[in-house]
Amino acid sequence: MGAFEQVNSKVVRCPISPQSAVLSRRGAMLGYTGDVRFRPVHGQGTGLGGAVGAVMASESAPTMVAEGSGSVLYGHRGLHLTVLDLRGEGLVVEADRLLAHSAGLQTGVQFLGQGGLRNVVRGAVTGQGLFTTSISGTGSVALLSHGGAFPLTVSPGEPVGVDPQAYVAHTGAVQVDLSAKVGWREAVGRGSGEAFQLKLTGSGTVYVQASEQKL
Amino acid sequence: MDSYDAGSLPSDDNVNAYSFCLDLTHDWFLKRGAMIAYYGDARFDPLSALSSASAFVAARFSSPVYAQEWVVVSGAGKVVVADRGHDVNSFDLDAGNLTVRAGNLLAFDTSLELKQSIVPGFLTLLGTGTFIASSNGPVIFVEPPFRADPEALLGWADCPSPSQHFDAAWMAASITGMLTGVFGRASGEERQYDFTGSGTVLLQSSEQTRDDPALLRVLTEQTQVLSPTQAAELAGILQARAARA
Amino acid sequence: MPYGRLMAVLHASGRVLHADLQGDAIRAASGSMVAYTGQIEFVHAGVGGGEGLKAALKRKATGESVSLMQCRGTGRVYLAQNAADVTVVDLTADTLVVESDALLAVSPGLRLDVRFAGLRGATSGQGLATTTVAGDGQVAILSDGPLIGLSVSPGSPVTVDPDAYVASTGQTTPTLVSGVSWRSLVGGGSGEPFSLRFDGTGLVLIQPAER
Structure with missing residues (x-):
C-alpha cells in the first residue's frame, strides 16, 4: 500500500502501483514520474467518481484515476492540504474537499445533519454544504481547505459548534446536528433568514478550516 | 511578529517566507508593483529613461516585450519586495542559466542577463548573480x-x-x-x-x-509566422472561443 | 461573576485565533467565528464606537464589513477570516491605528474609534475605515501573510505601498508621497499612484501582499 506523502502544506505525492491506483479531482495533477496513465472517470459508483455524489453536491468536481507505476504530485489552486491515513475508522468529508484518495477505499454519500428533512432541504437551498462523502477501509485521503484545517476533539459532554462553511471533515463516532440558532447570524454573518450551525456530539475529531469561505 | 529597522532588515535575504529584502549596495532590476516598503534614498528608473551612461545596464534586459513592466532600482537603502502573499524565494546563479515563468520573476541583479525563452511566457536568466521569484506555495x-x-x-x-x-x-x-x-x-x-x-x-x-x-504581446508577436490566410483562420477560432466563454 | 474583571486572553496560531472566555466577553469581527466549545453567546456590537451610525451606513455603501459582535460566555471560541494570518499585538497605554477590515478581535477594556477614510482610502478614494484602538489589552490583526513591523525613528522614515499597509503604533505621521520616480515604479496601470511615508517614532505594520 502506498501511503500519501505530504510534500509541503499544499502538495501531496502519491505512489501509484498496479495494486494501488489513485482517484483524484480532475485538473489537480501538477506533475509525475514513471509510467502513469490518467483516465477520466465518468460517474460510476459514489464518492469522488460518483454520479450520485456529483448530482447531490452539484458543484462537485469531475474525477480521474491514475494507474500504472510511478508517483504523482497533486495540488489544487494553492489550497492547503490535510493528509489522513485511514485504518478502518470512518471519515466523513464535504464532497468538494476531496483532492485524492486511494482507489481501494470505499466511498458513499451521506446526508450531514439530523435536523429532519425540512432542515436538510433548507440547508440545500441555502448552500450550507450538507452533502458529504463517507469513506471507509484502509488507505490515504488528501483533503482541501482554505488556510489549513485544524483538529478539534469531540468528547461526551464536550460538544463542538462549527460554522457549516468552515466545516471540513470528521472522524469517529460523532453525531452531527444541523440547527438554526438565535444569535448565530452574528457569529457567521451571512445572508438573510435563519443561520445554521453544526453541533457535533459523541467522540471523535472534527476538522475546521481557518476561513468561512467554502471551496 | 518580527520587527525591523533599516539596519536590522536582512541584506539580500528573505524577511519571511513571503517577502525579500534587497540591499541597494548594488543595482537591481525590479518588477513594477513588487515593492511594498523601503528605507533610505531609493531611486526607481524606467528602463527607457536610463541615461546613456547606464544604457549598458538596460541592454542586459533583452526583452522589449517585458521591458515596460520593469524598472532599475538604485541609490542607498533597503527595499522589501513581495507578490500578493505568494511564497518568495531567491536563487543564486553561478555562471549558469535558469528559465523562469515571467509572471513570477520579481527582481534580479543587474549583473545577470535576461533573454526571452522560446517557450512563451518564460524568461531566461544568464550569468552570475541573484534573482527573486514568487510561487503559489513552496517550490x-x-x-x-x-x-x-x-x-x-x-x-x-x-x-x-x-x-x-x-x-x-x-x-x-x-x-x-x-x-x-x-x-x-x-x-x-x-x-x-x-x-x-x-x-x-x-x-x-x-x-x-x-x-x-505581457503574454498576449509575446503570443501576438509569434503569430507573425502565420500567413494572412492562417491569421484570419486563427482569428475565427479565437472568436468562436470567446463567444463560448 | 463580574464581567470585565477577568481577562480574556487571545492566542493566535497561524491563521486561527482562539479566546478562552470565563464569563467575560471579547469583541470580534462579525462572521469570524469558525467553531466554539462551551456556552457562548454572540451579540451584535455595532462598529466599535466613533462615528457609529455613519460608519454603519458607509459600510453598507462600500460593502465593507467593519461591524463587530460580542462573544460572551464560558468556553473557547475560534475565530478566523479568509485564511488570513492572525497576529496578536499587546497594547500598554498605547494607541494602534488599523485598517478596519484588518481588525479581528479586541480584549475587554480597549476603546475603539472608527473613522473615515482610512489611509488606503485617502490615496485611492475608496472610502475605507480606520479604527483607532487605545488602552491596555490585546488586539488581533488580520493580514495576508505574516505581519512585518518596520520601526520609524527621527531621521529614519519608512515608505510603504498603501496596498500593503495594515496598521501603525506610536507617534507616526503619514504623508502621501508622489513623484516621477515613484510613478515609474507603479506604472500607468494598477497599483496606488501614491506611496505613504511615515515619519516620527513608532512601528508601521505591513503585510507581504498588495491587496
Whole structure:
C-alpha cells in the first residue's frame, strides 16, 4: 500500500502501483514520474467518481484515476492540504474537499445533519454544504481547505459548534446536528433568514478550516 | 511578529517566507508593483529613461516585450519586495542559466542577463548573480525524467527546453480531450511539458498561475509566422472561443 | 461573576485565533467565528464606537464589513477570516491605528474609534475605515501573510505601498508621497499612484501582499 506523502502544506505525492491506483479531482495533477496513465472517470459508483455524489453536491468536481507505476504530485489552486491515513475508522468529508484518495477505499454519500428533512432541504437551498462523502477501509485521503484545517476533539459532554462553511471533515463516532440558532447570524454573518450551525456530539475529531469561505 | 529597522532588515535575504529584502549596495532590476516598503534614498528608473551612461545596464534586459513592466532600482537603502502573499524565494546563479515563468520573476541583479525563452511566457536568466521569484506555495525541485502540468511549471535549469507530451489515452477517453487540440487547455492531464536530460525542474505548489499581461504581446508577436490566410483562420477560432466563454 | 474583571486572553496560531472566555466577553469581527466549545453567546456590537451610525451606513455603501459582535460566555471560541494570518499585538497605554477590515478581535477594556477614510482610502478614494484602538489589552490583526513591523525613528522614515499597509503604533505621521520616480515604479496601470511615508517614532505594520 502506498501511503500519501505530504510534500509541503499544499502538495501531496502519491505512489501509484498496479495494486494501488489513485482517484483524484480532475485538473489537480501538477506533475509525475514513471509510467502513469490518467483516465477520466465518468460517474460510476459514489464518492469522488460518483454520479450520485456529483448530482447531490452539484458543484462537485469531475474525477480521474491514475494507474500504472510511478508517483504523482497533486495540488489544487494553492489550497492547503490535510493528509489522513485511514485504518478502518470512518471519515466523513464535504464532497468538494476531496483532492485524492486511494482507489481501494470505499466511498458513499451521506446526508450531514439530523435536523429532519425540512432542515436538510433548507440547508440545500441555502448552500450550507450538507452533502458529504463517507469513506471507509484502509488507505490515504488528501483533503482541501482554505488556510489549513485544524483538529478539534469531540468528547461526551464536550460538544463542538462549527460554522457549516468552515466545516471540513470528521472522524469517529460523532453525531452531527444541523440547527438554526438565535444569535448565530452574528457569529457567521451571512445572508438573510435563519443561520445554521453544526453541533457535533459523541467522540471523535472534527476538522475546521481557518476561513468561512467554502471551496 | 518580527520587527525591523533599516539596519536590522536582512541584506539580500528573505524577511519571511513571503517577502525579500534587497540591499541597494548594488543595482537591481525590479518588477513594477513588487515593492511594498523601503528605507533610505531609493531611486526607481524606467528602463527607457536610463541615461546613456547606464544604457549598458538596460541592454542586459533583452526583452522589449517585458521591458515596460520593469524598472532599475538604485541609490542607498533597503527595499522589501513581495507578490500578493505568494511564497518568495531567491536563487543564486553561478555562471549558469535558469528559465523562469515571467509572471513570477520579481527582481534580479543587474549583473545577470535576461533573454526571452522560446517557450512563451518564460524568461531566461544568464550569468552570475541573484534573482527573486514568487510561487503559489513552496517550490518543489525535481529531476528529469519528469512531466509537468504546464500551469504548475515555475521553471527549469541546466536541462534542455521541454517538449510537449500528449496523453493519447486521456484524449481518447475524454470527449473534451478531442476538443482541447483545437481549443487549448481543459484540465492539464491531456498535455504536459516533458523534461529529459540532466538538470532541475522547478514546480510551484499549485496549477494556478500568476497573470502575465505581457503574454498576449509575446503570443501576438509569434503569430507573425502565420500567413494572412492562417491569421484570419486563427482569428475565427479565437472568436468562436470567446463567444463560448 | 463580574464581567470585565477577568481577562480574556487571545492566542493566535497561524491563521486561527482562539479566546478562552470565563464569563467575560471579547469583541470580534462579525462572521469570524469558525467553531466554539462551551456556552457562548454572540451579540451584535455595532462598529466599535466613533462615528457609529455613519460608519454603519458607509459600510453598507462600500460593502465593507467593519461591524463587530460580542462573544460572551464560558468556553473557547475560534475565530478566523479568509485564511488570513492572525497576529496578536499587546497594547500598554498605547494607541494602534488599523485598517478596519484588518481588525479581528479586541480584549475587554480597549476603546475603539472608527473613522473615515482610512489611509488606503485617502490615496485611492475608496472610502475605507480606520479604527483607532487605545488602552491596555490585546488586539488581533488580520493580514495576508505574516505581519512585518518596520520601526520609524527621527531621521529614519519608512515608505510603504498603501496596498500593503495594515496598521501603525506610536507617534507616526503619514504623508502621501508622489513623484516621477515613484510613478515609474507603479506604472500607468494598477497599483496606488501614491506611496505613504511615515515619519516620527513608532512601528508601521505591513503585510507581504498588495491587496
